[in-house]
Amino acid sequence: MTRTKGTEEDKSKTKFVAVSTLEDTQAVRAVAFHPSGAFYAVGSNSKTLRVCAYPDTLDTSGASKPPVVRFKRNKHHKGSIYCVAWSPCGQLLATGSNDKYVKVLPFNTESCNATGPDLEFSMHDGTIRDLAFMEGPESGGSILISAGAGDCNIYTTDCQRGQGLHALSGHTGHILSLYTWGGWMIASGSQDKTVRFWDLRVPSCVRVVGTAFHGSGSPVASVAVDPSGRLLATGQEDSACMLYDIRGGRMVQTYRPHLSDVRSVRFSPGAHYLLTGSYDTKVITTDLQGDLTKQLPLTTVGQHSDKVIQCRWHPQHLSFLSSSADRTVTLWTHNT
Template sequence: MQLRRRDSLGLPNGPPKKDMEHPSHFAATLRKDPLGSSTGSLRKDNSRSWGVRRDLMGGSMSSLKSNFLQVPNQMRRNSKNYSTDSLDGRRNSWDPGRRGSSGSCCWEEPVWQSRKPIPRNASEQDNHDSNGTRPRFVAVTSLEDVQAVRCAEFHPGGQLYAVGSNSKTLRICAYPKLSDLREDHQTYQPMVLFKRTKHHKGSIYCLAWSPVGDLMATGSNDKTVKLMRFNADTSNLEGEEIELSMHDGTIRDLCFLEDTSNKSSLLISGGAGDCKIYVTDCATGTPFQALSGHTGHILSLYTWGGAMFVSGSHDKTIRFWDLRTRGCVNMVTPCTIPGTRQGSPVASLCVDPSGRLLVSGHEDSSCVLYDIRGGRSVQCFKPHSADVRSIRFSPSAYYLLSAGYDNKLVLTDLQGDLTLPLPSVVVAQHQDKVISGRWHPTEFSFLSTSADKTATLWALPPM
């Protein structure tokens, strides 16, 4: 039985009539037993909207409405509004013949549509570049630092992005206009709108924006998380920042969950040390929950909306968490060595917007596609020759962008049969290890950060 991407990961034709249950609706016990006192307040002015950005969250709210990890199979089969079969479903709004359903005109056509067939793996690409067999991304801007650049994230609005580095410096840069981009483009320095040196006492390992873009959080090897309010109109951080010190090791990743009814956000943070994941109420700056389960450092966190998120660890496992249950609701150990049950530390992971397909990047250079609803691995592939430190679905989920310690960024096409070898090509390269890669929320461009001390914006010139 074939598993076909277009027949499997569909969204309902229309948005649900009722919003997904948000953390504000959870049992009151969720907000009991705070783990620390607040050093300030980030409570939102009630006159401003904290609504979820539907265009960014996609179908994630609706896909979690039934809490798929706990709904019996019979209930899944009987659902009329949501396809909860694994990867064996019907043709739907993700079908390639219905591109208009993807929600963004910038993502409706395959990037290789008018080009020659692409090679079936990244190692072949060097022999085909001159023949036009890969998308020719160009380096638009390159931000230079004095030390390795670890993280960069686009603001949800797409007009700017933040960069954090080992030099302890936080910068916010303007996203340039790409309408006149050409293949002979000369790379230039981006416009820095905000710069703060010594933002942390240590290296900035990770950063995240809230879904509506008015909060930013950063994590460091100084064992602290900083939570700040951001004004997109002035491109500046403002008000009193909160420093959270509940971790006892390096903070490796962060993500926000939106609480629309309480008009606030929840911050999820994890890393080294006690291997716990902490949940912080951003309205009060108070950590109120510690999630235990991992036995190794937490290297990656990801949420696709609603009350659920996933974590990847050095203990080689991926855990699914649901804040409504106060704990882990599923755990998988992706197999990275065919014919065995052996895995590798999970260095990066993400989930597609529908909440049905997970992909993990591992330290042994493997990537694993995992069918969440079916509870099975679809395939393991190796687009890199070293650690896969970052992996992300494109906003349409047509492609994967992976970044590795082999200095390369690889684009993998997911538009065919997911059980067959996946076409992958190297689309960008740094002079040293690539630490992260992030898609722009609407444009066909991405950011990469590297140990070569740069953060580079790549884009595809018009054909």
């Protein structure tokens, strides 16, 4: 599987610099950019939910400054906030916690405020480890998927109507990561060492991919699918990443960019880079612009003083967020 160079310039050799850093009192688990790119949400172990402004101008010359916090809610959950997600239209902000609740906050970006009471969903019987909204007009833009510990089910919820739709069962270990694409498709990564693909048109599992290609396999801590829907990437607890050709139904390669658990994987908007964050405290990009079966060029683009928990690309720019157990979220951008 070979990729050709496209419009996203080759910036893998350029340095990424920290533009802003938000400090919290506890580990920061969850970050998510608003679809417009103008804001980002941050969820912390301190139970605090914040929405920060993406800076109008990115100053790459000086020290990292605190971001402008436009919305803040203390004790948004009764427990730590493990995951955050915006709806495709940007008017709903969902959070999941170890208090076993999913909350969905109607949000107005003009006033930067909540516009109504939270929707609360209590179908989970364990920590919610990840959630995501289905994309595309097919699903109406308000269908939320959520999963985690407990019964190992994936739940789909219509937030417009405030009602549950499906419970998807099949995983035998806690679900650590979810990703949606193509309007109906879901990928889920689990402690049971598999990735499962689901199609909501036939609410069932359509494929199981194991990680046991080299040895006993490993729990899958993070999953992502590139914008074309062709390539799956996984981040695993054995420090490996797997690239899997979805259409061809085959593994392309497994490689080890990190020295510890890979907790976050995300393709850049043009899919030329894979961004990975690890418990080894590093954030790395893998260049995907050549032959994906060969050795892939790696660049360290960010560093924390403790475990990296989540990384997310800006929807339009070559900037990204990384959250860490060092109690910070940092916004990085390439230094042109």
